Amino acid sequence: MARTSSTTRLAVLSASALLLPGVAAWGAMGHEAIAYVASNFVATGTKTYFQDLLGDTSADYLASVASWADSYRYTSAGAFSAPFHYIDAQDNPPSSCSVDLDRDCGDDGCVVTALANYTTIILDSGKTKAARAMAAKMVIHFTGDIGQPLHCENLETGGNGIDVSYDGEDTNLHAIWDSDIPESISGGSTLASAKSWATSLTTAIKSGTYKSQAASWVEDVSVSSKSDIEAMAVEWATESNAYVCSTVLVGGVSAVEDKELDGAYTTKAQPVVSLQIAKQGYRLAKYLDAIVAAA
Structure with missing residues (x-):
């Protein structure tokens, strides 16, 4: 399988952004939902630490910066960070x-x-508060990105090159996993939609569907060293990538390309999206707790 260079991928993603304003990894709403789930589980000391670091004492202190890294990568100053949003699995789905x-x-x-790198920056007391705040924004965002299956896949630039239709509109496979399918669950694309969805997912983690699973999601959370963080993140990416075979492209590219996907395909994908949003939100909470404990 041909390797997609960072430069080529950035060009494709930039073109997609021009065609689809507001589309980002999980879409802003998905990232905000992850952040709100995390807000519901962080320790009190963690909340205080990151509210101070981010300069925001509101309940939205994580959600308000959850999509910052997507905006930053399309600036001249932030172009270097584009490859940080994904890992190009050179596998062979399905x-x-x-x-x-x-x-x-x-x-x-x-x-x-x-x-790993941005976590190290947060923990470095020699760095300026501004540098550590920027690193926190990156960590909050990338913890969400790694839960999106197509951010852990190289094929057709993470699905950006697979044309599909959704609700009668021409789009691509990556975009519907970023935004259309999450919004079909939450009922919208607003901050309020994200908060409401996060409330439902929080209940599912505490006492519902995900209660028996949640502890296993965070067994490998560690900030002890860069290698430990990378090992943890590879496990998260591997989980996400597995859904490319089992759900995203279970029938291969031909099963979805140029097809309308707002029906049965979306129905099958919705439980996976909900699980990944809940999982990464809970992981983000415990990861931020670990950062504060280490700091």
Whole structure:
């Protein structure tokens, strides 16, 4: 499978952004939902720490910066960070799915190494508060990105090159996983939609569908070293990537390309999207707790 260079991928993603304003990894609403789930589970000391670091004492202190990294990557100053939003799994879906850090993380970095590097910056007391705040925004965002299956896949630029239709509109496979399918669950694209969805997911984690699973989601959370963080992130990416074979492209590219996907396909995808949003929100909470404990 041909390797997609960071430059080529950035060009494709930039073109997609021009065609689809507001589309980002999980879409802003998805990232905000993850942040709100995290807000519902962080320790009190963690909340205080990050409210101070981010300069926001409101209940939206995580959600308000959850999509900052997507805006930043399209600026001249932030263009370098584009490769940090994904890892290009060189696998062969739907026959086989896998993630290998040495094979799949490009020379310019990837979401796995970015999580480790920016976490290290947060923990470095020698860094300015502004640098640590920026790093926190990156960590909040990339913890969400790594839960989107197509952010852990190289094929057709993470699905950006697979044309599909959704509700009669021409789009691409990556975009519907970012925004259309999440919004079909939450009922909208607003901050209020994200908060409401997060409330439902929080209940599912505390006492519902996800209660028996939640502890296992955070068993490998560690900020002890860069290698520990990378190992943790590879596990998260591997989980996400597996859904490319089981759900996203279960029938191969031909099963979705140029097809209308707002019916049965979306119905099958919705439980996966809900699970990944809940999982990464809960993981973000425990990860931020670990950062504060280490700090």
